[in-house]
Amino acid sequence: MSRTDYFRDPTAPPANSIKVAVSALVQDDKGRILLIRRTDNGKYSIPGGGLEAGETVTQAVVREVHEETGIDVKVTELIGVFSDPDHVIAYNDGEVRQEFSVCFRAQPISGKPRPSEESAEVEWVSPEKLHERDIHPSILLRIQTGLEGTAVPYFT
Numbered sequence: 001m002s003r004t005d006y007f008r009d010p011t012a013p014p015a016n017s018i019k020v021a022v023s024a025l026v027q028d029d030k031g032r033i034l035l036i037r038r039t040d041n042g043k044y045s046i047p048g049g050g051l052e053a054g055e056t057v058t059q060a061v062v063r064e065v066h067e068e069t070g071i072d073v074k075v076t077e078l079i080g081v082f083s084d085p086d087h088v089i090a091y092n093d094g095e096v097r098q099e100f101s102v103c104f105r106a107q108p109i110s111g112k113p114r115p116s117e118e119s120a121e122v123e124w125v126s127p128e129k130l131h132e133r134d135i136h137p138s139i140l141l142r143i144q145t146g147l148e149g150t151a152v153p154y155f156t
Contacts, residue, residue, distance in 0.1 A: 001091055003040045008086045009137045015088045022060045023048030023082075023139075024106040025146035026073055031128050033143065034108070036068050037120035044125075044133040046143060048101060049118070057102050065106060069122045070114035073106035079146040080154025087138045092093065102140045103154075118152035 006012030016024065026034035035044045038084050049064040051057060058075040065073045080103055085097040113122040127147060130140070145154045 001093060003039060004090045004124060005041065005043075005091070005126050005136050005138065006086075006088050006090065007084075007136065010027070012086075012088050013090055013096045015052040015085065016094075016096050018100055019070055019100045020051040020057075021048055021099070021101040022051060022057050022103050022114050023103045023142060024061045024065050024073065024075070025079060025103065025143060026065060026071065026106045026108055027125055029125075030126075032124035033121055034065075034069060035135075036115075037121040039118055042120075042134070043139075044135045046103075046141045047119075048103075059087065060103070061104050061106060066111070067118045068116050069111070070107050070116075071122075074109050075104045075106045077105045078137060078153045079103040079105055079142065082138065082142060082156060084138070084152070084156045092108070101142070103146065105146055 036047055036089050037044050047065045047068040051060045061075050083100045089097045
């Protein structure tokens with residue numbers, strides 16, 4: 001299924017659904033960030049996805065990062081709650097979802113990067129080279145917030 005992200009775009013369609021999602025800023029011991037290139041829109045992103053019934057948000061982070069990248073992680077802290085109603089995701093089936101993502105910092109503990117059905121590429125990227133990747137502004141906000149390392153979680 002393809003998707004189009006709209007962030008603070010006056011031409012965005014109105015949201016007709018909402019789903020709790022998680023995402024993770026994973027950095028290796030060199031400070032590089034784990035990125036995927038999404039198969040549904042071709043953009044680079046930190047790993048993440050929807051919360052499933054019966055799991056906690058941290059379990060969802062561990063599952064999603066592993067599914068999308070092959071990397072096993074330990075969740076270490078909350079970066080923030082990203083729920084800006086001006087970020088909507090339009091899917092080709094007619095769903096237009098208001099984003100609601102709880103973003104965490106996670107530490108890699110094992111595994112080797114590998115693509116999946118949701119990630120055409122998986123790579124470790126230094127923060128200085130992020131500008132070389134096509135990253136949606138809403139994802140850049142999560143990355144930048146995580147890199148700032150403030151003691152108080154971000155929320156909208």
